[in-house]
Amino acid sequence: GAMTSGYPSDATENAVQANIVSAGYATSSGGGGTGGTLTPGSSVSLRATTACCTDRYIRHQNDQAVTSVINSSSSSLDKNDATWIVHSGLAGGSCVSFESKNYPGDYLRHQNFQVYRQHNDGSAQFAADATFCPQSGKNGQGTSLAAYNYPDRFIRHYANTVYVAGDGGSHTFDSPTSWADDVSWVVDAPWA
Numbered sequence: 001g002a003m004t005s006g007y008p009s010d011a012t013e014n015a016v017q018a019n020i021v022s023a024g025y026a027t028s029s030g031g032g033g034t035g036g037t038l039t040p041g042s043s044v045s046l047r048a049t050t051a052c053c054t055d056r057y058i059r060h061q062n063d064q065a066v067t068s069v070i071n072s073s074s075s076s077l078d079k080n081d082a083t084w085i086v087h088s089g090l091a092g093g094s095c096v097s098f099e100s101k102n103y104p105g106d107y108l109r110h111q112n113f114q115v116y117r118q119h120n121d122g123s124a125q126f127a128a129d130a131t132f133c134p135q136s137g138k139n140g141q142g143t144s145l146a147a148y149n150y151p152d153r154f155i156r157h158y159a160n161t162v163y164v165a166g167d168g169g170s171h172t173f174d175s176p177t178s179w180a181d182d183v184s185w186v187v188d189a190p191w192a
Contacts, residue, residue, distance in 0.1 A: 060117035065162035137184035
């Protein structure tokens, strides 16, 4: 909580509410049991909301972004792989970028629509590919993360691999089946 005096403007109240929604506040079973926020400097874990997969988190494995079951008995390595440091978007400050907890300087980045953990090469292309813009979860839960340079594509898990996917399209991972669930993530407290 915070203590304030006076009355905030409607614009201030709307901005605060938008931040609360985009942060995906929710009760969580993740590391620590409290929800995380997409505040720059914070660490988070991103949990799937699809009914089949609510125990799965985005993590990196062999440089690819995948989803894996992470829980209190998971190895320290798995928990670190599923923990991300939130930064202001490398390509736009109103969005966010996710740096690997255990590989400093490496970020979630899409390339050919698949998401990877890659080292920031400082290029404008990398910055755009590693920036995601939070929105209210497409299924009414948590947060959906639109690709900065493909705003109609969202971080999606499909067959345990992470993509930036559209709602329908030529790729199998663009399937409209479960799309709204697959692109909605609970921002949990970090596992590591």
